[in-house]
Each structure stands twice: as structure tokens, then as C-alpha cells.
Amino acid sequence: MRNLIVSLLAVLFGLIAGAILMFIIGSNPIEGYTYLFQGGLKNIERVGNTLATATPIIFSGLSVAFAFRTGLFNIGTPGQMLMGGLFATAIGLTLDVSRPLLLIIMIIAGFVGGAIWAFVPGLLKAKFNVHEVVATIMMNWIAYWTIYYVVPGYFKGEFLETESRKLPESATLRSPFLSEMFGGSYINLGLFIAVVVVIIVAFIINKTTLGYELKAVGFNRHAAEYAGMRVNRNIVLSMLISGGLAGLGGLALYTGNASTIQIGIMPTQGFDGIAVALLGANNPFGVFFAAIFFGLLYSGTGFMNAMTEIPPEIANTIIAIIIYFAATSVLIERLMNKFLKNRNNKKDMNGPVTKKGES
Numbered sequence: 129m130r131n132l133i134v135s136l137l138a139v140l141f142g143l144i145a146g147a148i149l150m151f152i153i154g155s156n157p158i159e160g161y162t163y164l165f166q167g168g169l170k171n172i173e174r175v176g177n178t179l180a181t182a183t184p185i186i187f188s189g190l191s192v193a194f195a196f197r198t199g200l201f202n203i204g205t206p207g208q209m210l211m212g213g214l215f216a217t218a219i220g221l222t223l224d225v226s227r228p229l230l231l232i233i234m235i236i237a238g239f240v241g242g243a244i245w246a247f248v249p250g251l252l253k254a255k256f257n258v259h260e261v262v263a264t265i266m267m268n269w270i271a272y273w274t275i276y277y278v279v280p281g282y283f284k285g286e287f288l289e290t291e292s293r294k295l296p297e298s299a300t301l302r303s304p305f306l307s308e309m310f311g312g313s314y315i316n317l318g319l320f321i322a323v324v325v326v327i328i329v330a331f332i333i334n335k336t337t338l339g340y341e342l343k344a345v346g347f348n349r350h351a352a353e354y355a356g357m358r359v360n361r362n363i364v365l366s367m368l369i370s371g372g373l374a375g376l377g378g379l380a381l382y383t384g385n386a387s388t389i390q391i392g393i394m395p396t397q398g399f400d401g402i403a404v405a406l407l408g409a410n411n412p413f414g415v416f417f418a419a420i421f422f423g424l425l426y427s428g429t430g431f432m433n434a435m436t437e438i439p440p441e442i443a444n445t446i447i448a449i450i451i452y453f454a455a456t457s458v459l460i461e462r463l464m465n466k467f468l469k470n471r472n473n474k475k476d477m478n479g480p481v482t483k484k485g486e487s
Contacts, residue, residue, distance in 0.1 A: 131409035134461045138407060139421070141460070142450030149445060155438045164443075167431025168424035174431075176306075176313025180385055182423025184209070186322040187377030188401025189408060189415040190329055191242075191370045195260075196410045197333055198366040199346025204249060204264025205374040206398030207271030208242035210389075212375025213382035214275060215241030217292055217389050220299030221283055227298045234299065235321065235379060242375020243368045245271060250367025254360035260367070268394065276391045283389075291390040301384035318380030322416070325376065330412040332369075342366050374398065400451070407454040418454075425450065 147157035168178040188205045195202035202208075216238040223230055249263035283292040301316040333339040344352040345362045353359045381397060382389045400422055407421075408414030429443040453460075 130461070130464075131411070131414070134464065135407050135409060135414065135418070135454075137460050137464075138453045138456070139450065142446075142453040145449045145453070146446035149442065149449070150438060153438075153442060155436065155442075160432055160436055160438050163432040163435040164428040164446075165424065166435075167428030169428075170431070171311060172309075173311030173313045174427060176310025176315035178423045178427040179310075179319050179420070180313060180315045180423075181426050182419045183316075183318040183322050183384065184377040184381040184395070184397040185400050185404055185419040185422050186326070186416055187373055187380060188398045189404030189419050190325065190401075190412060191374035191377065192401045192405035193408065193410040193412065193415050194329060194333070194373060195366060195370040196405055197346060198342040198362070198370075199349070200253070200363070200366055200370070201261050202246065202249075202264055202367065202370045202374070203261050203402065204246060204267045204371070204398075205377070205401050206394045206396070207264070207268035208245045208371045208374035209378035209381060209395045209398050210271040210275050211245040211378065212238040212242035212372075213378030213389050214278065215375070216379045216383050217283065217295065220295045220383060221293055230299055231301070231317075234383060235376070238375045238379030238383075239372040240375070242378065243372035246367040246371020246374070247364065250364040250371075253367070254363040268398075272394055275389065279389060279391050285388065290392065291388040293388070295383060295387040299383065300387050301380065302387075314385060316380075316384040318384035321376065322380065325373065326412045326416050329373070333412070338365075374401070377401075403451040403454040422447075 143161070147161070150157040150160050166174075168174055188209065191205050191208070192202055216234040219234045219237045220230065223233065225233070245267055246264070249258075249260045249267060252258035252263050253260045279292045280289045285291045285293050301318045301321075302314070303317055306315050306317070307313060333343070341352070341357050342362050342365070344355070344357060345359050345366070349359055352362075377397060378395070381395060404415055404418045404422055408416070408418035425447050429440070429447065432438060432443055433440045
């Protein structure tokens with residue numbers, strides 16, 4: 129319950145800060161936020177687009193949250209998303225099998241691509257205690273330049289060298305049934321994969337021996353080792369799973385929301401996963417709803433820009449402010465704990481109130 133209150137306060141403070149910024153530039157904050165939320169929820173098509181926008185962020189948030197829960201900081205989700213998307217795209221462009229089997233293989237390939245890219249930082253952390261933040265950042269840029277070389281070299285598009293060939297319809301996560309249900313939006317099967325993965329991750333973390341061991345290593349590596357747990361193995365395994373989840377985000381982004389993979393672009397959804405994980409208190413279900421909220425913000429930005437005089441830079445700044453407050457939710461929790469502690473201390477100092485005549 130406390131985590132939920134902290135997250136809601138982070139969102140509230142972010143929206144208030146955004147309103148103040150709009151007021152300073154002479155815009156109406158109420159009108160701005162009205163169009164912002166209408167942009168993501170006005171009709172069934174916009175709802176579908178909001179859910180589709182949120183889908184890759186769900187996976188990146190789960191990736192960061194899983195690493196957090198096991199004492200690791202995986203900031204390499206953008207690179208892992210790129211490699212997951214590359215592996216899935218390569219399978220979709222080269223393999224000729226029935227669609228159900230092809231999609232299953234692509235899902236596996238996306239997970240494996242992200243996991244492979246997280247393996248090196250995990251191994252360096254386990255064997256040589258190299259900080260995973262440094263290692264994963266380096267792997268992001270290796271992935272960036274790998275895509276820059278591989279896509280034009282092996283999967284070059286028909287008209288543009290800066291993107292891969294377009295995936296055939298059978299090799300995408302798009303579903304005509306879903307699209308029609310949501311008024312022609314680009315919602316796709318990635319959302320349903322995300323829901324299943326959220327449930328699986330929650331089960332692993334909270335209900336399995338593996339999840340218990342991973343959390344124990346995160347809380348205290350030396351105590352876990354003293355208790356007989358295989359610490360190095362668990363560190364590598366945690367990074368593999370975290371990277372695999374990010375790889376599924378790449379699958380959703382490049383074979384669901386899009387049908388090509390472009391060079392020269394680092395997916396910002398990977399970095400958004402950090403704020404989403406913090407806003408969701410590293411809880412898989414919290415991450416899911418936090419990602420939906422971010423999807424709403426991103427979907428509504430364009431509509432707010434079109435319907436008001438608020439410049440697009442202000443809309444993006446509002447999102448950045450909300451991300452900032454989400455990232456500092458730990459400070460909000462500390463302030464709330466301090467407030468509750470001071471209130472309890474005052475009660476203790478006043479002592480119990482006694483009625484007149486009582487002893």
C-alpha cells in the first residue's frame with residue numbers, strides 16, 4: 129500500500145510541475161492536460177495505440193525491475209532491445225514456416241538475443257566484480273554499431289539503406305482482428321505476450337526457489353554465499369533473464385509496432401524502463417500499469433500539440449519532469465517515512481489522554 133501511495137505522489141508531483149511550466153509560458157494547464165489525456169483515450173483507436181505504445185515499455189520495465197530485485201542495475205535495456213529485435217527480424221526475414229511456428233521461433237529468438245547481450249555484463253560482474261552499469265552502457269553502444277553494420281550489410285531495405293527490409297505480414301505480431309477491434313490502431317499480439325510475461329515474472333520472483341535465491345543474492349551477496357547459494361551463477365542467470373525480457377521488448381517494438389528495424393536509433397523505451405520500474409516499485413504488476421501510464425503520455429502528446437498552442441518541446445519536457453519524479457520516488461518515500469515518524473513521536477511525547485478524575 130505504501131509503495132502505491134509513493135508512486136501516485138510521484139505522478140501527482142510530476143503533473144503539478146508540468147502544470148506550473150505550462151502556466152509560466154502563458155498556456156492553460158487544464159486545457160493542456162485535457163487534450164493530453166484525450167489524445168490517449170478519446171476513442172477506441174487511441175486506446176489501442178496507447179496500449180501498443182506501452183507494450184515495449186512493459187518489457188523494458190520488467191527487465192529493469194527484475195534486475196533491481198536481484199541487486200543489479202541493468203541500464204543496458206536499449207542495446208538488449210536492439211539485439212532482441214535484430215534476432216527476431218532476422219528469423220522473420222529468412223525462415224519460411226507456418227505463421228504460428230514462425231512467431232514462436234521469433235519470440236524465442238528475441239529473448240535469446242537480449243539474453244546474450246546481457247550475458248557479458250553478468251559474467252564480468254560475477255567473475256571480476258565489474259560494475260554492471262559500466263558494462264551494460266558499453267554493450268548498448270556495441271549493439272548500436274552492430275545494427276549499423278548488420279542491417280545494411282545483410283537485411284538492407286528495398287528503397288532505404290538505413291532500415292531493414294519490411295517483414296512479411298506473417299512474420300509480424302500484428303493481427304487484423306485486433307486492429308479492427310480497436311478501430312484500426314496498431315495494437316498487436318505483443319500486448320498479450322506482455323501480460324503473460326508479467327504473470328510469469330511475478331510467479332518466479334515471489335513463488336519459486338529460484339526467485340528466493342536471486343532476491344537473497346541481491347539483499348546480501350556474502351550472506352547468500354555463506355548460506356550455500358551459488359552466487360556467481362545467480363548473478364549471471366539474473367542478467368540473462370533481465371536481458372531476455374528486454375529482448376522481448378525489441379521483438380514487440382520492431383515486429384509489432386513496426387515492421388522494420390532502423391539504424392542510427394537507440395530505442396528510448398529502454399531508458400523509460402528505468403523510470404517505469406521505479407514508479408511500479410519493482411513489482412511486475414506495478415510495472416505493467418506504470419508502463420500503460422507512460423504509453424498514455426506518449427500517445428497524447430501529439431494530440432495536445434495539435435489542439436493547443438503548447439509547443440512540442442514543452443510537451444516532451446512535461447514527460448521528462450514526470451520521469452524525473454518517478455525516478456526520485458525513493459526520496460518521496462523517505463520524506464513520507466520521516467513525516468510519519470515525526471507524527472508518531474509527537475503522539476508518544478503527548479502520552480495517553482486521561483479523563484478528569486481518572487488516575
